[in-house]
Amino acid sequence: METLSVRRGVLELVDRNGRVEQRVVLNGNAVTIGRAYDNEFILDDLHVSPHHARISLEGDGVWRLRDLGSVNGIRLDNGRRVDELPIDGEQSFMLGLCQLRYRPADAPVPEAEPLRERRQLRRAVVILAPLLCLAAFALDADLDSYETFGALKALSVVLATLVAIVIWSAIWALIGRLFAQRLNFPGHLAVISGGLLFASVFESLSHLGAFAFAFDQALPWFDAIGVCATFVLILYGHLRLASRLHRRGALIGAVAFGILLAGAVQIKQIVYAEQFSTRPRIGFTLAAPALRVASPRPVSAFYAQATDGLTRELADDAPHANAPARSP
Amino acid sequence: MRTLNFIASLLAGFCAASLALAWPASAAENAETIFASAKDRILQVRLIDQAGNAKNALGSGFVIAEGGRVISNYHVVSGLVNHPGRFRAEYLTQGGDTGRLELLDIDVVHDLALLRAAELPEAHFTVRAQAPVMGERLYSLGNPLDLGLTIVEGTYNGLLKKSLYERIHFTGSINPGMSGGPTLDGNGQVIGVNVATAGNQVSFLVPAKYVSELLARGADKPMDAAAFDATVAGQLLANQQRYVGTLLGTAFAETALGGYSVPGQIADYVNCWGHTDREPRRLYHSVSYSCSTDENIFLSDELSSGAIHFSHRLWSTDDLGVLHFFHLLQNAANGDSASFGGNEESAGNFRCRSGFVEHAGLVSKTVYCMRRYKQFEGLYDVYEQAITLHDDHEALESTLTLSGVSAANAAAFASKFVEDIAWKP
Numbered sequence: 001m002e003t004l005s006v007r008r009g010v011l012e013l014v015d016r017n018g019r020v021e022q023r024v025v026l027n028g029n030a031v032t033i034g035r036a037y038d039n040e041f042i043l044d045d046l047h048v049s050p051h052h053a054r055i056s057l058e059g060d061g062v063w064r065l066r067d068l069g070s071v072n073g074i075r076l077d078n079g080r081r082v083d084e085l086p087i088d089g090e091q092s093f094m095l096g097l098c099q100l101r102y103r104p105a106d107a108p109v110p111e112a113e114p115l116r117e118r119r120q121l122r123r124a125v126v127i128l129a130p131l132l133c134l135a136a137f138a139l140d141a142d143l144d145s146y147e148t149f150g151a152l153k154a155l156s157v158v159l160a161t162l163v164a165i166v167i168w169s170a171i172w173a174l175i176g177r178l179f180a181q182r183l184n185f186p187g188h189l190a191v192i193s194g195g196l197l198f199a200s201v202f203e204s205l206s207h208l209g210a211f212a213f214a215f216d217q218a219l220p221w222f223d224a225i226g227v228c229a230t231f232v233l234i235l236y237g238h239l240r241l242a243s244r245l246h247r248r249g250a251l252i253g254a255v256a257f258g259i260l261l262a263g264a265v266q267i268k269q270i271v272y273a274e275q276f277s278t279r280p281r282i283g284f285t286l287a288a289p290a291l292r293v294a295s296p297r298p299v300s301a302f303y304a305q306a307t308d309g310l311t312r313e314l315a316d317d318a319p320h321a322n323a324p325a326r327s328p
Numbered sequence: 329m330r331t332l333n334f335i336a337s338l339l340a341g342f343c344a345a346s347l348a349l350a351w352p353a354s355a356a357e358n359a360e361t362i363f364a365s366a367k368d369r370i371l372q373v374r375l376i377d378q379a380g381n382a383k384n385a386l387g388s389g390f391v392i393a394e395g396g397r398v399i400s401n402y403h404v405v406s407g408l409v410n411h412p413g414r415f416r417a418e419y420l421t422q423g424g425d426t427g428r429l430e431l432l433d434i435d436v437v438h439d440l441a442l443l444r445a446a447e448l449p450e451a452h453f454t455v456r457a458q459a460p461v462m463g464e465r466l467y468s469l470g471n472p473l474d475l476g477l478t479i480v481e482g483t484y485n486g487l488l489k490k491s492l493y494e495r496i497h498f499t500g501s502i503n504p505g506m507s508g509g510p511t512l513d514g515n516g517q518v519i520g521v522n523v524a525t526a527g528n529q530v531s532f533l534v535p536a537k538y539v540s541e542l543l544a545r546g547a548d549k550p551m552d553a554a555a556f557d558a559t560v561a562g563q564l565l566a567n568q569q570r571y572v573g574t575l576l577g578t579a580f581a582e583t584a585l586g587g588y589s590v591p592g593q594i595a596d597y598v599n600c601w602g603h604t605d606r607e608p609r610r611l612y613h614s615v616s617y618s619c620s621t622d623e624n625i626f627l628s629d630e631l632s633s634g635a636i637h638f639s640h641r642l643w644s645t646d647d648l649g650v651l652h653f654f655h656l657l658q659n660a661a662n663g664d665s666a667s668f669g670g671n672e673e674s675a676g677n678f679r680c681r682s683g684f685v686e687h688a689g690l691v692s693k694t695v696y697c698m699r700r701y702k703q704f705e706g707l708y709d710v711y712e713q714a715i716t717l718h719d720d721h722e723a724l725e726s727t728l729t730l731s732g733v734s735a736a737n738a739a740a741f742a743s744k745f746v747e748d749i750a751w752k753p
Contacts, residue, residue: 142652148609217682274677276671280711281680282662282682287654290720297686298685299743303696
C-alpha cells in the first residue's frame with residue numbers, strides 16, 4: 001500500500017493564478033498528453049503538439065515524462081528544455097503555454113473550513129461594516145457641526161455617503177459579473193465601507209496621537225500612510241471579489257495600484273505644500289486637554305529652539321526658480 | 329534812556345503790528361502766488377514700461393537741490409528696483425520737457441526716494457526747519473489722476489499721535505498721482521511730502537526733516553538692485569530694532585478677557601478693538617479683542633512690512649462636549665491664519681513648529697511659523713498662535729503676526745507675548 005501511495009499521483013493543468021483548470025489521476029498506467037483527441041490528457045493550446053509527451057511509471061517506481069518529438073518540447077520553470085524528466089515529488093513543467101503540475105497522491109491539503117460559522121461571520125461583516133462606516137461618518141459630521149440641529153446635518157452626510165457607497169459597490173458588482181461571473185453586491189459593499197471605516201479610524205487615531213505626543217509635523221506622513229493603506233485594502237477586497245485572481249495576485253495588484261494612487265495623491269499634496277502661499281499652513285491638532293501626553297516646555301526655550309530650527313530650514317530653501325535675476 | 333526805551337518799544341510794537349498785518353497778506357499770497365512760483369520746480373514722475381514704451385505708474389516730485397536732485401515717494405518709483413530693467417523713470421515739467429530720472433537713494437521707512445535728472449533748472453525748494461503751528465495754512469501740489477499740476481489748500485493738524493511712523497496730519501484733499509509732491513507753507517518752503525490719504529480731506533505727509541536727512545546722506549551714484557536690497561534690509565532692520573527693541577524693554581499693558589489677563593494696548597500706536605460673537609443657534613460663544621498698528625512700510629505692490637497685529641479670542645461653551653469643543657478650536661485654529669501678502673519673488677513659504685508650552689502653570693498648545701524675505705537678508709515675517717489647554721469648556725486663542733523683523737526679535741517678542749498670557753480668575 002505504501003509503495004502504491006507513492007506511485008499514485010495527480011497531473012494538473014494550472015492557470016496563471018494557480019487555480020487548477022483540469023486534472024487527471026495517475027494510477028500507474030501511462031498517460032499521453034497532447035492536443036489530439038486520443039490522448040488521456042487533452043490540452044487545448046496551439047503550442048502543444050497533437051502527441052506532445054507521455055508520463056509513465058518506470059520499473060524503479062518513479063514517474064518519468066518523455067517528449068514524443070513535439071515542436072516545443074518540455075520546459076522546466078527555469079526555461080530549460082528537456083527531453084525526459086524524472087518526477088519525484090511535486091514537479092511543475094510547461095508544455096507549450098500550459099503550466100502543468102504533478103503532485104503525489106499524499107500531498108497534504110488543509111482542513112475544510114466550517115460552512116456555517118464562516119457564513120455567519122461573512123453575514124456579520126456585510127451588515128456591520130456599512131453600519132460602522134456610516135456611524136463613523138455621522139460622528140465626523142457631528143463633530144464639524146457647532147450649531148443646533150447638528151443631527152440633521154449628520155443625517156444628510158450619512159445619506160450622501162450611503163448613496164455613494166451603494167453606487168460604488170454596484171459598479172464593482174457589475175465588474176465582477178463581467179470578469180468572474182459573480183455579482184456579490186453585499187461583499188463589495190462590505191469592502192468599500194470597511195475601507196472607509198479603516199480610513200476614518202486611522203485618521204482619528206493619528207490625529208489624537210499627533211496631539212498627545214506633539215508630532216504635528218509628522219502628520220502629513222501618517223496621512224500618506226493612511227491613504228495608501230486604505231487604497232490597498234479597498235482594491236484588494238474588490239479584486240478578490242470581482243476577479244479570478246488568487247490572494248497573491250490580488251495583493252500584488254492592490255499594492256501596486258494602491259501605491260500608484262496614493263503616490264499620485266501624495267505628489268499633489270507635495271506640489272500644494274510647495275506652492276507659494278501668503279498664509280502659513282499650520283496643520284494644528286487639538287484635542288481634550290486630558291489627552292495630552294507630551295510634557296510642556298518653558299516658553300522661551302520652545303521659541304528659541306523653534307527659531308533656531310526654522311532659520312536653518314529657511315536658509316536651506318533655495319530661491320524660487322522663477323525669480324528673475326536681480327541685476328539691471 | 330527812558331526815551332530810547334520808549335522809542336525802542338514803539339518800534340518793536342510797530343514791527344510786530346506790521347508783521348501781524350503782513351502775515352495774513354503773506355498767507356493770502358495764497359495759492360495763486362505759490363502756484364506761480366512753485367510750478368517750475370514740480371515734476372510729474374512717470375514710470376515707463378520699457379517693453380510697451382507706455383506709462384505704468386504716475387506720481388509727483390519736486391526739485392530739492394542743485395544738480396537736478398528730485399524728491400518723490402519710494403512707492404512711486406519702486407518698480408525701478410523691484411523689477412530691474414522692466415521700467416525706466418522719467419520726469420515731465422509744466423513746460424512739457426521730459427528727461428530721464430536716476431534713483432540715487434531711498435528712505436524706505438518714510439517712503440522717500442532721492443532721484444537725479446540731468447537737465448533741470450537750478451531753482452529748487454528749501455526745507456523749513458521749524459515745525460508748523462496748529463492750523464497753519466499749507467499748500468499741497470501734485471498731479472492728481474494725471475489731470476495736470478494742481479494746488480490744494482489745507483491746514484496743518486500736527487503729527488499723528490497714534491502712529492508707528494511719523495506722519496503729518498494735513499487737512500486737505502490729496503489724491504492719487506499727488507504722491508511725492510511737496511506740501512508748502514505760505515513762504516513756499518517744504519513742510520512735508522504728500523504720501524497717503526484716508527479720504528474726506530484726511531491726508532498724510534512725510535515730515536520734511538526726513539527729506540533733509542536723505543539729502544544729507546549725500547548719495548551721488550545711481551542705485552543698482554544689489555545696493556537697493558542692502559539699503560532696504562539695513563533700514564528695515566534698524567527700524568524694527570527701534571520699535572521691537574523698545575517694546576521688549578517695557579512691560580506690556582494688560583487687559584482682562586474672561587479669567588485671563590492678556591497683552592492689551594502695548595503702545596499708543598497700537599489700535600485695539602473688541603467684538604462679541606453670540607448667536608443663539610451656536611452652541612458656543614466667543615469674545616474677541618484685537619490690536620494692530622495702522623500703518624506699514626510699502627516695499628512693493630505685493631509686499632508691505634513693519635506692522636504688528638495680535639488678537640485674543642476667548643471661546644466658551646455650555647453645550648458642547650470636550651471632544652467636540654476642541655475639534656471646533658482645531659478647525660478655528662487651522663482656518664484663522666493671517667495672510668501676509670507678497671509673492672514668490674519676494675518671500676518664501678512659511679515653515680512651522682508646534683508643541684506644548686507652559687508658563688506660570690498655564691499650559692498651551694502653540695505653533696510658530698516663519699518665512700524669509702528673499703530680497704532682504706535677515707528679515708522675516710512670523711506668525712504665532714497659542715491655545716490654552718486649561719479648561720474643558722473654555723479656551724483662549726491668541727495669535728500674533730509680526731512683519732519684517734529679525735529672527736531674534738521675533739522669538740523674544742513671541743515669548744514675551746505668550747508669557748504675558750495668564751490665568752487670573
